[in-house]
Amino acid sequence: MFFNTICVIGLGYIGLPTAAMFASKEKKVIGFDINQHVVDTVNSGKTHIMEPKLELMVKKGVDKGLLRATKSIEPADVFLIAVPTPLLTINSKLSIPEPDLTYIKSAANSVAKVLKKDNLVILESTCPVGVTEKMSLWMSETRPDLTFPHSHGENSDIRISYCPERVLPGNLMVELAENDRIIGGVTNKCSQRSIELYKEFVKGEFFITNPRTAEMCKLTENSSRDVQIAFANELSIICDKLDIDVWELISLANRHPRVDILKPGPGVGGHCIAVDPWFIVSSATKDSKLIKTARSVNNSKPSWVLKKLKLKIADFFNEYPEKKPKDLIIACYGLTFKADIDDLRESPSLEIASKVTKLNPGQTFVVEPNILDLPNSLKDLELIKFETAIKRADINLILVDHTSFKKQKVWGKYTIDTRGITHS
Ligand code: SAJ
Numbered sequence: 095m096f097f098n099t100i101c102v103i104g105l106g107y108i109g110l111p112t113a114a115m116f117a118s119k120e121k122k123v124i125g126f127d128i129n130q131h132v133v134d135t136v137n138s139g140k141t142h143i144m145e146p147k148l149e150l151m152v153k154k155g156v157d158k159g160l161l162r163a164t165k166s167i168e169p170a171d172v173f174l175i176a177v178p179t180p181l182l183t184i185n186s187k188l189s190i191p192e193p194d195l196t197y198i199k200s201a202a203n204s205v206a207k208v209l210k211k212d213n214l215v216i217l218e219s220t221c222p223v224g225v226t227e228k229m230s231l232w233m234s235e236t237r238p239d240l241t242f243p244h245s246h247g248e249n250s251d252i253r254i255s256y257c258p259e260r261v262l263p264g265n266l267m268v269e270l271a272e273n274d275r276i277i278g279g280v281t282n283k284c285s286q287r288s289i290e291l292y293k294e295f296v297k298g299e300f301f302i303t304n305p306r307t308a309e310m311c312k313l314t315e316n317s318s319r320d321v322q323i324a325f326a327n328e329l330s331i332i333c334d335k336l337d338i339d340v341w342e343l344i345s346l347a348n349r350h351p352r353v354d355i356l357k358p359g360p361g362v363g364g365h366c367i368a369v370d371p372w373f374i375v376s377s378a379t380k381d382s383k384l385i386k387t388a389r390s391v392n393n394s395k396p397s398w399v400l401k402k403l404k405l406k407i408a409d410f411f412n413e414y415p416e417k418k419p420k421d422l423i424i425a426c427y428g429l430t431f432k433a434d435i436d437d438l439r440e441s442p443s444l445e446i447a448s449k450v451t452k453l454n455p456g457q458t459f460v461v462e463p464n465i466l467d468l469p470n471s472l473k474d475l476e477l478i479k480f481e482t483a484i485k486r487a488d489i490n491l492i493l494v495d496h497t498s499f500k501k502q503k504v505w506g507k508y509t510i511d512t513r514g515i516t517h518s
């Protein structure tokens with residue numbers, strides 16, 4: 095075995111579970127994060143992320159002295175980079191959001207400073223095509239005393255690979271072990287080393303390719319899902335116009351042996367599907383028409399939901415003319431970007447809920463069982479319990495299909511169900 099110590103850079107949704115998984119296999123793991131709160135939380139055997147089975151695994155690793163978090167990158171045998179790649183603000187000329195590689199660049203630079211001959215560096219962060227090769231170049235500039243695979247091939251001192259994760263939040267610890275992995279080594283030896291490492295806990299198959307294909311593979315998987323969700327969202331708008339129940343329609347169409355339509359919703363959130371397609375669009379703008387259109391279909395869904403809400407409010411006052419606008423109570427059910435998680439990143443429900451308060455002259459309630467406090471952008475709203483909201487609200491707006499919401503059988507006439515839970 096060529097490795098004893100693994101340094102995981104970035105203890106977020108991918109880095110922390112991966113670090114905990116290696117520790118569960120008796121490996122020594124150093125977890126690096128720039129955030130002091132994250133470092134302290136992990137070192138106390140707790141987690142800052144809600145994910146089934148994660149906290150127990152972190153606690154075991156910390157208690158056994160195998161997992162330790164730190165704010166400085168230390169020498170190791172393997173460096174696994176799992177830092178965020180957000181989008182920069184809109185590029186004014188093209189209106190295409192550009193990827194922000196600052197975190198990857200800074201991680202590469204810090205890792206380079208402590209590199210030793212025979213180290214393996216794996217990039218797991220989602221990135222535009224070509225970044226792994228660039229990372230090898232950036233590191234070689236910081237460490238001219240070492241050789242790197244982009245220039246020295248199989249004889250290089252350092253091995254570098256791109257190995258994207260494909261785990262689903264909510265089922266992360268299971269998928270981390272069971273999913274197949276794409277291994278994009280800069281050379282074959284880089285790939286072989288990476289497989290040797292992941293074999294510690296991955297039960298799925300390994301598929302070797304080059305870094306560019308591996309990078310594009312990750313982007314393709316998420317863009318494919320985005321395009322399919324856009325189709326479902328477009329159908330929901332068309333069906334509404336044609337007075338057809340979209341949920342019934344999809345379930346009937348899906349009885350065809352080769353049709354499998356996804357579910358419409360209030361829009362697409364999370365830090366992957368709502369972001370990654372832009373990495374393709376920004377690299378090949380003219381040729382990514384469908385991918386770009388899917389993004390705009392999904393991005394426009396929150397406005398459509400708000401239009402439906404305005405119509406519902408008008409219907410409500412037609413039926414109850416004695417009610418005053420300031421007495422209207424609207425309840426929004428769910429803020430997370432999907433069901434049964436606590437993650438609010440890029441959630442369309444956040445945008446919708448904040449706009450509901452602006453168009454509602456009365457009170458707006460929010461029900462979100464998976465968070466304790468509302469984010470700053472929603473401080474004007476009131477976070478309340480489901481039972482109170484369902485009793486008091488005049489209009490219900492269902493934004494997330496949390497399991498607990500599905501237990502409610504009667505929602506009332508003035509309900510907008512963006513997730514189809516009242517139809518199941
Ligand atoms: N959504 C719909 N309708 C659907 C399915 C999803 O509106 O039928 C919405 C969800 O509500 C959510 C968004 O799409 O707002 C994304 O949710 P998701 O469950 O499709 O995906 P994520 O973001 O939780 O995880 C995705 C996964 N990618 C694919 O399924 C191709 C996961 O495997 C990746 O590892 C992850 O992105 C990532 O980290 O890239």
